[in-house]
Amino acid sequence: MKIGIMVSEGPYNHQASDTAYLFARTAIEKGHKVPRVFFYHDGVNNSTKLTEPPQDDRHVVNRWSKLAEDHGVDLVVCVAAGMRRGIKDEILAPGFRISGLGQLVEAGIQCDRLVTFGD
Amino acid sequence: MSDMMDDMEGGEGVVKKFMFVNRKAPHGTVYALEGLEVVLISAAFDQDVSMVFTDDGVYELIKGMNTKGIEVKDFSKTYRALEGYDIEKLYVEKASMDARGLSEDDLIVDVTVLDSAEMASLMAEQDVVISF
Amino acid sequence: MLHIVNKSATERNSLESCLRMATKGSAVLLIEDAVYAATQGSEAAAKIQSAMADLQIYALGPDMEARGMAGRVLDGVKLVDYGGFVDLVTEHSTCQSWL
Numbered sequence: 001m002k003i004g005i006m007v008s009e010g011p012y013n014h015q016a017s018d019t020a021y022l023f024a025r026t027a028i029e030k031g032h033k034v035p036r037v038f039f040y041h042d043g044v045n046n047s048t049k050l051t052e053p054p055q056d057d058r059h060v061v062n063r064w065s066k067l068a069e070d071h072g073v074d075l076v077v078c079v080a081a082g083m084r085r086g087i088k089d090e091i092l093a094p095g096f097r098i099s100g101l102g103q104l105v106e107a108g109i110q111c112d113r114l115v116t117f118g119d
Numbered sequence: 120m121s122d123m124m125d126d127m128e129g130g131e132g133v134v135k136k137f138m139f140v141n142r143k144a145p146h147g148t149v150y151a152l153e154g155l156e157v158v159l160i161s162a163a164f165d166q167d168v169s170m171v172f173t174d175d176g177v178y179e180l181i182k183g184m185n186t187k188g189i190e191v192k193d194f195s196k197t198y199r200a201l202e203g204y205d206i207e208k209l210y211v212e213k214a215s216m217d218a219r220g221l222s223e224d225d226l227i228v229d230v231t232v233l234d235s236a237e238m239a240s241l242m243a244e245q246d247v248v249i250s251f
Numbered sequence: 252m253l254h255i256v257n258k259s260a261t262e263r264n265s266l267e268s269c270l271r272m273a274t275k276g277s278a279v280l281l282i283e284d285a286v287y288a289a290t291q292g293s294e295a296a297a298k299i300q301s302a303m304a305d306l307q308i309y310a311l312g313p314d315m316e317a318r319g320m321a322g323r324v325l326d327g328v329k330l331v332d333y334g335g336f337v338d339l340v341t342e343h344s345t346c347q348s349w350l
Contacts, residue, residue: 001341006249008150008350015283019257022313026333032341041153041251081153101160108247109133109164113340115255116250116348142268142350150350174268214271239272243252248347 003027004111005037006104008118010045011060012053017046020117021063028071035111036074037064038104039096041118044082047075049093061093068095076103135246136167141176143251145195146186151179152194154251159197162204169208169245170201172230173215173238180211180226198228212238252277253343257350259284260295265349270302278307280331280339286314290323303327311336 005024009016024034039046051061068075075096077087082098089098108114139158145151161168172180179195186193201209209230216222216232223232233241242248254273260266266281266288273279279302281289288295289310299308312330315321324330331339340346 003337003340008251016257019282022333023336027337027340030334030337032337040157041149080156101157102163104157104249105137105161105164105166108137108249109135109166113346114247114249115340115346116350117257118250118348118350119258140347142265173272174264212272235271239274242272242347243274243277243345245345248345250348250350 001113002033002035002111004107004114005034006107006114006116006118007037007039007043007046008041008116010042011051013042014119016117016119017043017060017064018058020115021060021067023115023117024067024073028067028073034067034071034073036076036103036107038107039075039077040081040101040104042085043118044077044085044087047077047082047087047093047096048091050091051093065093065095078104134165134167136169136244137161138169138171138242138245138248140171140173140242140248140250141179142174144175144178145184146189146191150251151176152192155194155197157249157251158201158206159204162206168206169210169241170206171210171212171238171242173212175219177211177215177219177221177226180228180230181221182225182227195227201228210238210241253339253346254279255346255348256281256285256288257283257348260288260298261293266295267298269349270298270306273302273306275305276307278309278339278343280309280311280336281328282311282314282336286310286318286320289315289325289328290320291325292323296325299325299328309335309339 143150184195211230
């Protein structure tokens with residue numbers, strides 16, 4: 001089954017991105033496809049390579065990048081929400097790309113399920 | 120909002136029932152404004168779109184907002200423009216209005232008022248539910 | 252339909268709204284801070300117990316354990332792991348997050 005995901009909160013402040021990641025990873029392990037994760041609202045802050053958590057903490061951004069690399073998950077950062085918050089191409093972590101809100105609606109149309117993780 | 124109208128490929132004739140659920144008041148957080156931006160974009164995909172306002176979401180539709188003093192964008196008039204995008208299914212939960220001392224006359228657009236059971240049935244028949 | 256609630260019932264009204272608008276036979280999954288509602292002695296416990304007549308109530312086990320609440324789960328609430336979460340999403344035709 002194709003499961004699309006929307007993440008609406010930034011990393012660390014909220015558990016939303018952690019839950020979304022664990023859900024996505026597990027879905028893939030179970031043989032489902034996660035074609036796209038769409039980052040909206042403060043969720044766009046999950047995409048910056050400038051993120052440097054302490055050594056003993058999980059690296060939320062790198063985890064998403066690895067999921068994209070290993071499983072071809074399309075990590076899309078909303079352009080309008082990103083621009084409001086200073087997220088630009090030059091600071092994107094690997095696997096992320098900036099695009100329009102249409103990508104969220106398209107995920108809703110093309111996936112069998114769309115699951116939202118937020119506050 | 121037109122700066123986002125760039126990526127519109129790929130619906131392939133599928134029409135799904137999309138419901139956008141608004142449960143948060145405007146201005147205190149950005150969800151109402153950015154939620155509305157998604158709804159406007161969705162219009163370009165020719166889907167069967169409904170907007171639902173429950174809980175504090177009903178405050179998004181109050182007439183007579185003036186945001187000058189807080190220096191943020193007044194987007195409440197955009198709700199009136201939804202009709203021009205063929206987004207005409209706006210639903211408000213009666214219990215949410217009642218709990219806030221509001222009636223249809225207080226709202227900036229025409230809506231359909233549903234009781235909680237009717238709202239529940241409407242939600243249950245959707246294909247995609249996106250909450251803000 | 253699968254309803255997903257992630258906020259503490261003693262902080263926000265999302266659980267209450269969800270229960271008001273969930274149709275008979277729907278599933279409700281409590282995750283993150285919402286899991287406290289499904290513990291013995293909590294203010295929301297009575298609501299969860301009466302909701303169980305019409306709804307299937309699930310809670311995410313790892314969130315329960317992370318919060319030290321695994322020993323206090325209400326009878327009748329089914330604990331699932333992330334795999335169970337995925338299954339619930341695929342078994343129901345639509346899911347709604349009560350943000």
